[in-house]
Amino acid sequence: MDPVTQSAQISSSQGFADGQNSATKESKLAAKDLIHWRDPKKSGVAFGLSLLMLLSLAAFSIISVVSYLLLALLCVTITFRIYKSVVQAVQKSNEGHPFKALIDKDVSIAPESFRKHVDASLTYINRALKQMSHLFLVEDLVDSLKLAVVMWLLTYVGAVFNGITILILADVLLFTVPPVYEKNKTQIDQYIDLARTQVNTTIAKLQEKLPGAVKRSKTE
Secondary structure (H helix, E strand, C coil): CCHHHHHHHHHHHHHHHHHHHHHHHHHHHHHHHHHCCCCHHHHHHHHHHHHHHHHHHHHCCHHHHHHHHHHHHHHHHHHHHHHHHHHHHHHCCCCCCCCHHHHHCCCCCCHHHHHHHHHHHHHHHHHHHHHHHHHHCCCCHHHHHHHHHHHHHHHHHHHHCCHHHHHHHHHHHHHHHHHHHHHCHHHHHHHHHHHHHHHHHHHHHHHHHCCCCCCCCCCC
Protein backbone atom coordinates (compact mmCIF):
# COMPACT_ATOMS: atom_id res chain seq x y z
CA MET A 1 0.00 0.00 0.00
CA ASP A 2 1.47 3.34 -1.01
CA PRO A 3 1.94 6.08 1.62
CA VAL A 4 -0.67 8.37 0.06
CA THR A 5 -3.41 5.73 0.24
CA GLN A 6 -2.41 4.76 3.78
CA SER A 7 -2.48 8.41 4.87
CA ALA A 8 -5.90 8.89 3.31
CA GLN A 9 -7.25 5.83 5.13
CA ILE A 10 -5.84 7.05 8.44
CA SER A 11 -7.36 10.49 7.91
CA SER A 12 -10.69 8.90 7.03
CA SER A 13 -10.61 6.74 10.17
CA GLN A 14 -9.74 9.73 12.33
CA GLY A 15 -12.52 11.77 10.76
CA PHE A 16 -14.99 8.95 11.36
CA ALA A 17 -13.90 8.65 15.00
CA ASP A 18 -14.16 12.42 15.50
CA GLY A 19 -17.63 12.41 13.99
CA GLN A 20 -18.64 9.53 16.23
CA ASN A 21 -17.37 11.32 19.35
CA SER A 22 -19.08 14.53 18.30
CA ALA A 23 -22.41 12.76 17.75
CA THR A 24 -22.11 11.02 21.12
CA LYS A 25 -21.39 14.31 22.89
CA GLU A 26 -24.33 15.99 21.18
CA SER A 27 -26.65 13.15 22.20
CA LYS A 28 -25.48 13.36 25.82
CA LEU A 29 -25.93 17.13 25.87
CA ALA A 30 -29.42 16.84 24.38
CA ALA A 31 -30.41 14.24 26.99
CA LYS A 32 -28.93 16.37 29.78
CA ASP A 33 -30.84 19.44 28.61
CA LEU A 34 -34.01 17.36 28.46
CA ILE A 35 -33.87 16.04 32.03
CA HIS A 36 -32.71 19.42 33.40
CA TRP A 37 -35.74 21.12 31.83
CA ARG A 38 -33.71 23.63 29.80
CA ASP A 39 -36.67 23.78 27.41
CA PRO A 40 -39.81 23.19 29.53
CA LYS A 41 -41.98 22.42 26.50
CA LYS A 42 -39.73 19.65 25.17
CA SER A 43 -39.09 18.23 28.64
CA GLY A 44 -42.80 18.33 29.47
CA VAL A 45 -43.73 16.51 26.27
CA ALA A 46 -41.00 13.88 26.77
CA PHE A 47 -41.95 13.34 30.42
CA GLY A 48 -45.68 13.21 29.67
CA LEU A 49 -45.34 10.78 26.78
CA SER A 50 -42.92 8.47 28.59
CA LEU A 51 -45.10 8.43 31.71
CA LEU A 52 -48.25 7.85 29.66
CA MET A 53 -46.56 4.97 27.85
CA LEU A 54 -45.45 3.34 31.09
CA LEU A 55 -48.86 3.78 32.73
CA SER A 56 -50.47 2.23 29.65
CA LEU A 57 -48.09 -0.73 29.85
CA ALA A 58 -49.02 -1.11 33.52
CA ALA A 59 -52.71 -1.42 32.61
CA PHE A 60 -52.49 -3.25 29.27
CA SER A 61 -50.17 -5.65 27.51
CA ILE A 62 -47.42 -4.26 25.31
CA ILE A 63 -49.18 -5.69 22.23
CA SER A 64 -52.37 -3.79 23.10
CA VAL A 65 -50.48 -0.55 23.77
CA VAL A 66 -48.55 -0.70 20.49
CA SER A 67 -51.70 -1.65 18.56
CA TYR A 68 -53.71 1.23 20.05
CA LEU A 69 -50.91 3.71 19.32
CA LEU A 70 -50.59 2.62 15.69
CA LEU A 71 -54.39 2.56 15.31
CA ALA A 72 -54.62 6.12 16.65
CA LEU A 73 -51.90 7.25 14.26
CA LEU A 74 -53.69 5.60 11.32
CA CYS A 75 -56.99 7.23 12.30
CA VAL A 76 -55.34 10.65 12.31
CA THR A 77 -53.57 10.22 8.96
CA ILE A 78 -56.55 8.60 7.21
CA THR A 79 -58.94 11.28 8.50
CA PHE A 80 -56.60 14.05 7.39
CA ARG A 81 -56.15 12.43 3.95
CA ILE A 82 -59.94 12.15 3.43
CA TYR A 83 -60.47 15.72 4.67
CA LYS A 84 -57.88 17.13 2.26
CA SER A 85 -59.36 15.08 -0.60
CA VAL A 86 -62.85 16.47 0.09
CA VAL A 87 -61.50 20.03 0.31
CA GLN A 88 -59.65 19.62 -3.00
CA ALA A 89 -62.78 18.20 -4.64
CA VAL A 90 -64.96 21.05 -3.39
CA GLN A 91 -62.44 23.74 -4.30
CA LYS A 92 -61.50 21.92 -7.52
CA SER A 93 -57.83 22.33 -6.71
CA ASN A 94 -54.99 20.03 -7.56
CA GLU A 95 -52.70 20.18 -4.53
CA GLY A 96 -51.89 16.49 -4.70
CA HIS A 97 -51.23 14.13 -1.84
CA PRO A 98 -51.20 15.94 1.55
CA PHE A 99 -48.24 13.87 2.76
CA LYS A 100 -46.24 14.14 -0.48
CA ALA A 101 -43.39 16.03 1.19
CA LEU A 102 -43.03 13.32 3.81
CA ILE A 103 -43.40 10.51 1.26
CA ASP A 104 -40.62 11.97 -0.90
CA LYS A 105 -38.36 12.42 2.12
CA ASP A 106 -35.56 9.88 2.38
CA VAL A 107 -36.09 7.93 5.62
CA SER A 108 -33.46 5.27 4.96
CA ILE A 109 -30.58 4.89 7.40
CA ALA A 110 -27.19 5.75 5.97
CA PRO A 111 -24.58 2.97 6.37
CA GLU A 112 -22.15 5.42 8.01
CA SER A 113 -24.75 6.43 10.58
CA PHE A 114 -25.64 2.80 11.28
CA ARG A 115 -21.99 1.80 11.75
CA LYS A 116 -21.46 4.81 13.97
CA HIS A 117 -24.23 3.76 16.35
CA VAL A 118 -23.16 0.10 16.24
CA ASP A 119 -19.58 1.06 17.14
CA ALA A 120 -20.81 3.27 19.99
CA SER A 121 -23.02 0.43 21.29
CA LEU A 122 -20.15 -2.04 20.99
CA THR A 123 -18.00 0.13 23.25
CA TYR A 124 -20.60 0.02 26.02
CA ILE A 125 -21.20 -3.72 25.54
CA ASN A 126 -17.49 -4.53 25.84
CA ARG A 127 -17.23 -2.34 28.92
CA ALA A 128 -20.21 -4.13 30.49
CA LEU A 129 -18.76 -7.58 29.68
CA LYS A 130 -15.43 -6.62 31.23
CA GLN A 131 -17.18 -5.37 34.37
CA MET A 132 -19.26 -8.56 34.61
CA SER A 133 -16.11 -10.64 34.33
CA HIS A 134 -14.53 -8.53 37.07
CA LEU A 135 -17.49 -9.04 39.40
CA PHE A 136 -18.59 -12.62 38.78
CA LEU A 137 -15.07 -14.06 38.61
CA VAL A 138 -14.31 -12.34 41.94
CA GLU A 139 -11.32 -10.36 40.75
CA ASP A 140 -11.96 -8.11 43.74
CA LEU A 141 -13.73 -9.78 46.67
CA VAL A 142 -15.15 -6.53 48.07
CA ASP A 143 -16.71 -5.52 44.74
CA SER A 144 -18.27 -8.96 44.33
CA LEU A 145 -19.66 -8.83 47.86
CA LYS A 146 -21.14 -5.40 47.19
CA LEU A 147 -22.86 -6.79 44.09
CA ALA A 148 -24.19 -9.71 46.13
CA VAL A 149 -25.64 -7.30 48.71
CA VAL A 150 -27.27 -5.21 45.98
CA MET A 151 -28.78 -8.31 44.34
CA TRP A 152 -30.05 -9.49 47.73
CA LEU A 153 -31.72 -6.12 48.35
CA LEU A 154 -33.23 -6.20 44.87
CA THR A 155 -34.99 -9.47 45.71
CA TYR A 156 -36.96 -7.54 48.34
CA VAL A 157 -37.62 -4.71 45.89
CA GLY A 158 -38.88 -7.23 43.34
CA ALA A 159 -41.23 -8.71 45.94
CA VAL A 160 -42.86 -5.29 46.43
CA PHE A 161 -42.70 -3.73 42.97
CA ASN A 162 -42.98 -5.20 39.50
CA GLY A 163 -40.80 -4.09 36.60
CA ILE A 164 -43.26 -1.53 35.20
CA THR A 165 -43.70 0.12 38.61
CA ILE A 166 -39.93 0.45 38.97
CA LEU A 167 -39.71 1.97 35.47
CA ILE A 168 -42.45 4.48 36.34
CA LEU A 169 -40.62 5.49 39.52
CA ALA A 170 -37.35 5.74 37.59
CA ASP A 171 -39.00 7.94 34.94
CA VAL A 172 -40.42 10.27 37.59
CA LEU A 173 -37.08 10.47 39.41
CA LEU A 174 -35.21 11.05 36.14
CA PHE A 175 -37.21 14.18 35.41
CA THR A 176 -37.49 15.50 38.99
CA VAL A 177 -34.17 14.81 40.73
CA PRO A 178 -31.82 16.75 38.36
CA PRO A 179 -33.63 20.12 38.66
CA VAL A 180 -34.00 19.68 42.42
CA TYR A 181 -30.30 18.87 42.69
CA GLU A 182 -29.38 21.97 40.68
CA LYS A 183 -31.36 24.21 43.03
CA ASN A 184 -29.94 22.63 46.22
CA LYS A 185 -26.53 21.52 44.97
CA THR A 186 -24.47 22.82 47.90
CA GLN A 187 -26.54 21.21 50.66
CA ILE A 188 -26.95 17.92 48.80
CA ASP A 189 -23.20 17.70 48.05
CA GLN A 190 -22.43 18.08 51.75
CA TYR A 191 -24.64 15.12 52.66
CA ILE A 192 -23.24 13.08 49.76
CA ASP A 193 -19.66 13.74 50.92
CA LEU A 194 -20.55 12.65 54.46
CA ALA A 195 -22.18 9.46 53.20
CA ARG A 196 -19.27 8.75 50.85
CA THR A 197 -16.75 9.19 53.66
CA GLN A 198 -18.70 6.81 55.87
CA VAL A 199 -18.99 4.21 53.10
CA ASN A 200 -15.28 4.45 52.22
CA THR A 201 -14.37 4.02 55.88
CA THR A 202 -16.57 0.94 56.19
CA ILE A 203 -15.16 -0.58 52.98
CA ALA A 204 -11.61 0.05 54.15
CA LYS A 205 -12.33 -1.79 57.40
CA LEU A 206 -13.84 -4.71 55.47
CA GLN A 207 -10.82 -4.89 53.17
CA GLU A 208 -8.54 -5.19 56.19
CA LYS A 209 -10.59 -7.98 57.75
CA LEU A 210 -11.58 -10.05 54.70
CA PRO A 211 -9.00 -12.65 53.65
CA GLY A 212 -7.89 -12.50 50.06
CA ALA A 213 -9.43 -9.08 49.43
CA VAL A 214 -7.54 -7.02 46.94
CA LYS A 215 -6.61 -3.72 48.54
CA ARG A 216 -6.86 -0.75 46.25
CA SER A 217 -4.04 1.70 46.13
CA LYS A 218 -4.63 5.30 47.07
CA THR A 219 -4.19 6.39 43.48
CA GLU A 220 -7.33 4.40 42.52
